[in-house]
Amino acid sequence: MSATRAADAADFRGPLDIARAATVVLDGRDTVVGWSPAATELLGYGPDEAAGRPLSAFLSPLPVDRPLPPASDRPGPADRPDPGRSSGNEIRLARHRDGRELLLATTMCPLAGAAGSDAAKAPVRVLVAAELGALRQWESQLALLQGLATQSPVGLAIYDTRLRLTWSNTAYEREIGKPLAEYRGQRADQLYSGGRFVTPGYPQTLDAVMHHVLDTGEPILDLHFQGRPPSD
Template sequence: MTAWNAEQSADFRGPLDVTRAATALVDAQDTVIGWSPAAELLLGYRSQEIVGLPLATFLSPGPPGTAPPPPPGFRGNEIRVARHRDGRELIVATAVCPLAGAGTTGRVLVATELPDLRLWESRQALLHGLATQSPVGLAIYDTDLRLTWCNAAYEQEMGRPFAEFRGSRADELYFDGEFVTRGHPPTLDAVMRHVLDTGEPFLDLHFQGKPPSDPETDHLWSCAYYRLQDADGHVFGVCEDAFDITDRYKAQRRLALLVEAGRGVGTALDVTVTAEKITEVAVPEFAGTVTVDLARGVLEGEVPATSGSAAMSLVRVARCSAEDADPEKPGQQPPPPPPANHP
């Protein structure tokens, strides 16, 4: 058995589901009066061999310590030992549901091998963690691209209860956002429609926008989109995974800026070249426009005065702007400096 078997995983029923598990119907005296095909498959007994026999014929209490005892008065889930027709012993998990009617009482008992139940329980725990504890925002959109479910992280990002935005389209929730990853559809609707139509997932798409919980700040998310199908293979929606990488992205930009500055700034003895490199590195990552003004004496190899800056003659040696096609030529006079504040 693998951790994720595609054929078994397509069955959304739990291993103790009465339509799937080994099922026996017993009367008030614990005599078997009904036997399912799944029970025959699990234990090897045909119905004509087991009906009419006591339940203890093939089922006994589990080994000590296999499970905590059920609460007093509750005969529900238990761990037991089942004897196969060929003599083997199987550790099984069982669940019991009492029945009553027409003056008689009985029980429905369902059973499955314990490892199958434990695997299913681990998957349920995973799903519960994704829904309630995961820092990754998860959302499901139907085939009309309307939101039908989201986890706690996504709801927190919205800043309001899920019931208030259920049924919204993604572009309505992030109306001013866009994908900044090149080579992919630009809008949320276009991306999800492509996934629904083709089944091709998208991974690590970077989406930039303002979340409703922080509408004044641009955030960046790493997103994944993949198609969802039901147990019969019918497409019923698309899942969105979104992880906020804003802080990581800003840190990477700062590091890249420092690396770029180390490569270009200070590698030449010419002060004008150094000034030009500073503006080139700083725009547009650090600022939209950068200018460098130097005292005229610096250009002539003199040490500038440390006082009287109001009368100091400045020369603009470099300027770079994200809005300009060409950087400003050096040698132009900068705007007059503001008066210095002296006591």
């Protein structure tokens, strides 16, 4: 797999990113006037089936007699929403066209310029929705990455396709002996000048190894590098 295809396959957007989430455009009466392909994928209804129907035909507030999800899964200040009108961040129930019950994380956003229109008929806001489980999994992954960035004892760095360093964690800063701002944009061979890989069958320089990974799209693991830490 080429580096380009590998980059295309990676998707770091969250489930509620509007470019990938289910989106529903509503008028002032909470009637559906827009229905994205992702909404069809999530709930099973096509745009022709959804248009003109009230939002309540597809989503409903979490019932009062139903236990809230664990604390980490609860919505923010909205808590249990008012059944009459949804706004902000909420956990809502939905029923898929095939009868399955879904627990969704939703957020409601006003549309720019909608205030001056005929709110009863014109699009005034958009609801963005994703399965709650997918959102929590993504949040867990972010928490893991945050831990790697701030707490990992292993130095981690990210280089761009020009082999210039763009980011590193705090352990890497200690290894370099400088704050990130002072070495961002440098190449690995500049940071570790004089070092070389001693594993047979592979390029000897950091830049050459990175070029190989970019050209082939394949990772290289468990190489032995000999050199002095820049902080020495």
